[in-house]
Each structure stands twice: as C-alpha cells, then as structure tokens.
Amino acid sequence: MSEKITFNADVCEKYDVIVVGGGPAGCTAAASAARDGAKTLLIEASYMLGGMGTGGLVPSWCPFSDNEKIIYRGMAEKILDTAKALSPHIMPQDLIWVPIDSEALKRVYDEFISGYSVDVLFGTQLSAVNTNGNGTVTEIIVSNKKGLTAYRAGVYVDCTGDADLAAWGGAEFYHGSEDGTLMPASLCFVITNVDEYAYRYDRNSGLCFGTMQGTNPKSAIHSIVADKEFPLVTDTHLCHQIVGPKTIGFNAGHIFHVDSTNPISVSNSMMKGRELAHQLHEGLKKYFPSAFANSLLVNTAPMMGIREGRRIKGDYMLTLEDYIGRSSFPDEISRNCYYIDVHLTKEEAASAEAKGISREQLNMRYKKGESHGIPYRSLLPKGLENVIVAGRSISCDRKIQGSVRVMPNCLCTGEAAGLAAAIASTADKNVHNINTDTLRAKLREYGAYFL
DSSP states (O other): OOOOOOOOOEEEEEEEEEEEOOSHHHHHHHHHHHHTTOOEEEEOSSSSSSGGGTTTOOOBOOOOBOSSSBOSOTHHHHHHHHHHHTOTTSOTTOOSSOBOOHHHHHHHHHHHHHTTTEEEESSOEEEEEEEOSSSOEEEEEEEETTEEEEEEEEEEEEOSSSOHHHHHTTOOEEESSTTOOOOOBBOOEEEESOOHHHHHEETTTTEESOTTSTTSTTSHHHHHHHOTTOTTOOSOOEEEEEEETTEEEEEEOOBOSOOTTOHHHHHHHHHHHHHHHHHHHHHHHHHOHHHHTTOEEEEEOSSOBOOOOEEEOBSSOBOHHHHHTTOOOTTEEEEEOOOOOOOOOHHHHHHHHHTTOOHHHHSOOOOTTOOEEEEGGGGOBTTOSSEEEOSTTSSBOHHHHHHHTSHHHHHHHHHHHHHHHHHHHTTTSOTTSSOHHHHHHHHHHTTOOOO
16 A cells, blocks of 8 residues: 655745657747746756757657648757758758757757747656646645745646646646557667768668668668667667768667556666667678678667657547548647557557558558648646647547647657647636737747648
C-alpha cells in the first residue's frame, strides 16, 4: 500500500501565462503569449530549448511546403529561415526535408525566445498540478536545484509532449490504441568522418543520395537486418541527412514498446537505443565501407524520439476522415500537409505483411497543394477551463496523430495556443470562451496561414 506524501513548496510570483515544455510548441507558445503582452514563464526540464530538433538530434525538418507554397508560417517560418541561414549548404528556397544543425538550432531558439520578454527556467521539472476541483488549475509545483516551488498563472499552456499538465490536472486522455499499443520510438544519432563522395554516389547501387533508404533493395540496411551480428536492427527504418561536413544525422531503427509516461520504460529504452545506434554504425561500416569504414559514431541523442504518448480528449477530435476530406474549420488556426506517418509495431507490421499491405499503402499522402485545417477546439482539453494543449498531444485519433505530431505543426499550434492564452488571461481565464474570430485575425496579422 502506497503512502501519500505531503510537502511544502515556496510560492513564487504569479504570471499571466505559464508554458510547460520548451520544445518547438513551447517556444512559440511562450513567445506568442509574451508578444501579446502577457507576463509569461517558460519551464523546461532539460537545459536547452527546441526539443527533438536539438536534444533529440532529429536530422531534418519535416516538409514546410505542400509542394506549391509554404503553409507553416508565422513564427514557424521565422525559425526555419533563421536556422537555414546558418547552414551554407542549404538553399534559401529549400522547404522539403531541410537538414538540421542541432547545435546551431539551439542558438536559434535561444535568440528567438530572448527577443520576447519571457522568463525561462531550465533544469526544472513539472512535479504536481493543483486544481480547485472544478476544472481550474490553481498552481503547478516544479522541482529543480532550488527544491520545490509553486507557480501560479491565469492560464497554462501544456507543451510537455505527453499532456502531463493536463492529465495530472484531471483532463481525460487517450494513450495509444484501445489495447495500449504505441508506435515504436527511435533514438537519433550522428556519425562523422563519412566519405561524402561515396555516401552521395555508391557505384554498387548506382543511386545518388538515396542509396541507403530501405526502399532501395540494394541498400546496406537489408544486409544489416539479415546479419545476426546486429540483433537490435530488426527493420529497415533508416532516415538520414547531411547535417555538416562529412557528418550524417540518422533517425533510424525502432525501439518497441516504449511508454513515455513510464520512467522505467524510457530508461531501459535509452540504453537499448544507444546499443542499437552502435550496431547500426557497425553494420554500415561492414556493408557500406566506401562511405563508413573510417567513420565515428560521435553522438547519440540525450532525448528519446517518442512518436506517440497521451492525446487529450478535446472539444474536437481530428480524425483520419478530416485528413481524407481535406477538412477546413471555422476556428482553424493552422494547416497541415504532412503524410500519415504511422510507424508500426512488430505485430502490426507482421499482420500487414501477411495481408500484402505495404507501409507506403498505409501512409496516405496528399497531392500537390492539398492540406487540412487544425481547429482551435482540438487544443482544448475537456474538463479544464484554463489549460491549452499544443504539440503532438492535441485531440486527434491515432492515424492522423501520425501526421500532426511533427515539428512544423508543433510550432504552429504552439503559436496559436500562446496567443489564445494571452487573450484568455485578460478576460475570464476560460480558454473555451475566447472569440476565435479575434484569435484568427491576430494570427493572420502575425503571418499565420489557414483558410
């Protein structure tokens, strides 16, 4: 039988808006709230901003364009353009799978958030959420080197990735499928001292730049998967990108059955992920020596790449039907054109293979110029009056979550959430009651794109 522990916490000054989580959504949420005049605090558990693009070592941005125009605009476009300008091998017009220099991106986010009057707390972990019992969060308790501290705000924006604040505050949520199935995670890594000539053009396959993709039957990844020397490399997931001179970033391999809300699961998976990265590197040296024989595995991410965790039950649930129907909404605050990028479990992959269904068939893609809207209502957890959720844990079904979870969407939903929080903080603090016409007009004024 567990024993409930009581504790005392110092109470700090009150804010208009508190944002928890300093990933892409959290950065734009905090900046957006402060830009609109709200006294804003941004809380981040690590010691950097940017989430998966920095601490997660994701090697490239998901597409910002619907192949006709950029659709992730406003603060999202500003951050992308600033990051591109720091990488001489990236063309200004590039919008599709733009490489990420994670170290440079840290500075981009630092300078971006410093341009607004935002108080930032690094190394600070959300530890508890207190409510009045009627759907209003009254304060949050955080822990850091100072100890336990209570912070209070009129409105809170949850950008934790797993809707921690909303869930702990009593909001209802989904967690994977009905039987608890979750998409596999990945631990990104970086390999340097790569022979770029061989990497870009391998004479054995005759393909440029796409030589290693799992869709190429001549790719080294197929030999690595078949080799019992590398038992953790069980599938052909192998995304890669040049992130610097002779340096390749990888989003590769799958770690199965990772529950991001279970610290034991995440801890064990981090160790497995580092070993998987090592095995993949050794496999590349063995089966693609022209490019990787003299290479060095220089860095594995300090942050697990989680694709699926909690999803709030919101005022509106985005569905696969909305994706298929290219839906628009009267309260939409952004658009999305990314494909349905669902990563299957081993069991799901085996079932699909038995039925002759390829991953490409499962992962729907839009035609040129197509997109769907994301409504403000999908950011609002039922049962909480003064909390907005942005990022990958917004209200949606599992299929479309495979699309809306990526960083461009996080940047856009974050900007909308921060502005909405600022608006609500000057009124009755109920985020469900704000005038969405006012919200949308302000977002358009700031450069956002939606229909």
